[in-house]
Amino acid sequence: MTEQVTPAVQEQETAEPSKAKSAAAGFGKKILGYGVGLAVVAGGGLAWQYLSGDLAIAKVGDCVNAFDKVDDAKVVDCTSADAANKVVGVIDGVSEADFTAKEQSLCEAYPTWDTIVWIGKKGGTGDSWCLEPLKK
Known part of the structure; x- marks a missing residue:
């Protein structure tokens, strides 16, 4: 029976780092998404100036x-x-x-x-x- 307990403990140990990596990746994706969104808004503003002929x-x-x-x-x-x-x-x-x-x-x-x-x-x-x- 001790052989069955050991694999279960090992699964828990490997599952926790996976959750941490997943959370970090999710946070990175959010930051990247905000950065892309900001660039699109800023680029749109500049494009509007050029297209509208703003002095x-x-x-x-x-x-x-x-x-x-x-x-x-x-x-x-x-x-x-x-x-x-x-x-x-x-x-x-x-x-x-x-x-x-x-x-x-x-x-x-x-x-x-x-x-x-x-x-x-x-x-x-x-x-x-x-x-x-x-x-x-």
Whole structure:
């Protein structure tokens, strides 16, 4: 009879590490799942900016439509009938206070600028785009 008890004890000993491995694998899968989900959400946000023509993605040489409010400004193809301005300079990390105080001098390095746009967090920092009228 002692031979029958020994295998039962051995089964219990091997079953416990298996449960621990299974729990660790389940936790790892959860973390991986959350990471993939976060990447999809972040990627979707960036894709939306590019697909919607959000001004925040504009770089030097890009064209922008005519707009009355910054929220209406969009990056458009320079050959488009909507194209009205061209980005001649981008200034990163401008505080709202500096933009308000130095608006007219921020784009001095770009002599052809006509319009300046600032996008950022109210009371915080953001970026400014120096725009020149598009010559058609």
